[in-house]
Amino acid sequence: MAAALVGGAPGPAPGQGPGQGQGQPGPAALYVHWPYCRKRCSYCNFNKYVVPAADEAAVRACLVREAQTLLRLSRVPSITSVFFGGGTPSLASPGTIAAVLEAVAGAVHLPTDAEVTLEANPSSASTARLAGFRAAGVNRLSIGVQSLDDAELRLLGRDHTAAEAQEAVKAARSLFPGRTSIDLLFGLPGQSRSAWARGLEAALGLCDDHVSLYQLTLERGTALAAQVQGGSLPAPTQDLVADMYHAARAVLVAAGFRHYEVSNFARKGALSTHNLSYWRAEQYIGVGPGAHGRFVPWGEGSCSREARVQTLEPDAWMQEVQSRGHGTRRRVALSPLEQLEEVLALGLRTDEGITQERWGRFSPQLSLDAVFGVPGEARELQQQGWLVLDGSGLRCSREGLALLDSLLPTLLGQLQRRWAPRRSTTRDGDGGEAAGVVSSGE
Known part of the structure; x- marks a missing residue:
C-alpha cells in the first residue's frame, strides 16, 4: 500500500462527517x-399523473x-434551499x-433569504398566479419554455404556444x-x-440571467420515442447534437453567461x-410522491447517510403518509465507496469540479x-487535456465537460480499484470495516 493512501490521523467513524461524531447533523x-400535470408531453417519462x-x-x-416527519428524522438544524x-x-x-x-419554517431554521424555487409551465404562469406564489414565499422561478417554435412545441406535446411562453x-x-x-x-427529431x-x-432576447439546456432523450415508453423507432420521425445524429451543444455554449458564453454545470448557464451570479x-x-x-433524498436519519439513531425514495403513486403515497407520517418506500444506507462515487459523478458536472x-x-x-x-487512466486523461x-x-476541462458521460466509467473504475486495497487493509477482526476509513461528508 502506498504511503499516500494511509497517512494522517484516524478520521471519524464511517457515516460521520466533521463534527458529527458529537451528534451534530448538518444542514x-x-x-x-407536485406529481400532477394537465397532460403528458410526448417525450416525458417522469413521475407525473394526469387526473381530472x-x-x-x-x-x-x-x-x-x-x-415535518422527515425533518424530525433528519434533525437538520436548517434548510438551505427549497425546490418545488x-x-x-x-x-x-x-x-x-x-x-x-x-411547516418547514416551524420545524427548522429557514433563512429569510433562502432560495425558494418553483417550476412553472407557461400555461399556468399568469401574472396574478405568479404574484400569488411570490406572496407565498417563492423567490425564484424555473419556467419550462422548452422551445420558442410552435411546430417544435406541438411535436413535444406541450400545452402552450411560443407567444404564451414569451408572455410568461x-x-x-x-x-x-x-x-x-x-x-x-x-x-429534437428533425x-x-x-x-x-x-x-x-x-431565447437570448427573452431570457433573464439563467438558462438550462437539455439534450432531448428518447425514453422508452414515450410517444416520441415510438414515433422515432417506427420511422415516422428522424433521430438526430450524435455529431449534430454535439454541434448544437457546442454552438449554444459559445453563444451563451459570449453573452456573458458562465457555463457552471454541464446543462446550466448563469450570469451576474x-x-x-x-x-x-x-x-x-x-x-x-x-x-x-417519488421524491429522492440523501440524508442521515439521526432521529432514528443512525449515523449513516441513506438514499431514500418515496412511494411513486400519489394515492398510495398519501395513504402511507396518513398512516405513518411519511411515504418512504425504499431506503439504502450508502457505503463509503458509494458516497465517493456520487461525489465524483456529480461534482465533475460543474466547472468548479470536486474541491480538495x-x-x-x-x-x-x-x-x-x-x-x-497516480499512473493510470486518469493521468492519461489529464495528459490528453480532458481532466x-x-x-x-x-x-473537467472545458472540452472534457462535454465528454463527461464517456469519461466517468473510466474514472469510477479507477476509484474502485484504488479503494479495493484500502478496504482490504482496514478490516477489523470481525470482518467489518474499521472505524476511521471514511466519513459521510455531511
Whole structure:
C-alpha cells in the first residue's frame, strides 16, 4: 500500500462527517414534488399523473406532514434551499406552497433569504398566479419554455404556444428580476442546426440571467420515442447534437453567461443554490410522491447517510403518509465507496469540479491525488487535456465537460480499484470495516 493512501490521523467513524461524531447533523436542501400535470408531453417519462381533479387539500396536508416527519428524522438544524418540482407545481395553489414553507419554517431554521424555487409551465404562469406564489414565499422561478417554435412545441406535446411562453417569461421577470430561469430542449427529431440557432437567438432576447439546456432523450415508453423507432420521425445524429451543444455554449458564453454545470448557464451570479447542493453532494430531503433524498436519519439513531425514495403513486403515497407520517418506500444506507462515487459523478458536472476540501470530508485518508494522481487512466486523461488535477481539486476541462458521460466509467473504475486495497487493509477482526476509513461528508 502506498504511503499516500494511509497517512494522517484516524478520521471519524464511517457515516460521520466533521463534527458529527458529537451528534451534530448538518444542514440540508429540501425538494418537494407536485406529481400532477394537465397532460403528458410526448417525450416525458417522469413521475407525473394526469387526473381530472386532484384533491389538493389532501395532498397539501400530506406534503406538510411528510416534510415535518422527515425533518424530525433528519434533525437538520436548517434548510438551505427549497425546490418545488414536478409534475407541474404551478398547478398547485399558492396556499399549498405557503403551507409547506410555513411547516418547514416551524420545524427548522429557514433563512429569510433562502432560495425558494418553483417550476412553472407557461400555461399556468399568469401574472396574478405568479404574484400569488411570490406572496407565498417563492423567490425564484424555473419556467419550462422548452422551445420558442410552435411546430417544435406541438411535436413535444406541450400545452402552450411560443407567444404564451414569451408572455410568461416577461411576467416572471417583472416579479422575479434576475431570478427567472428558462429551460430549453435541443436535439429534437428533425431539428436542424439553423432552427436551433434561431431558437437560441430568440431565447437570448427573452431570457433573464439563467438558462438550462437539455439534450432531448428518447425514453422508452414515450410517444416520441415510438414515433422515432417506427420511422415516422428522424433521430438526430450524435455529431449534430454535439454541434448544437457546442454552438449554444459559445453563444451563451459570449453573452456573458458562465457555463457552471454541464446543462446550466448563469450570469451576474445567478447560479442555482439548490441544484448546486446536489452537485456538491450535500444533504437533501425529498418530500412528495417519488421524491429522492440523501440524508442521515439521526432521529432514528443512525449515523449513516441513506438514499431514500418515496412511494411513486400519489394515492398510495398519501395513504402511507396518513398512516405513518411519511411515504418512504425504499431506503439504502450508502457505503463509503458509494458516497465517493456520487461525489465524483456529480461534482465533475460543474466547472468548479470536486474541491480538495469536499473530497476530504468524504474521504479524509484517501486523497484525490492518491486516487487520480497516480499512473493510470486518469493521468492519461489529464495528459490528453480532458481532466485537470491540481491544488484546487479535480475538474473537467472545458472540452472534457462535454465528454463527461464517456469519461466517468473510466474514472469510477479507477476509484474502485484504488479503494479495493484500502478496504482490504482496514478490516477489523470481525470482518467489518474499521472505524476511521471514511466519513459521510455531511
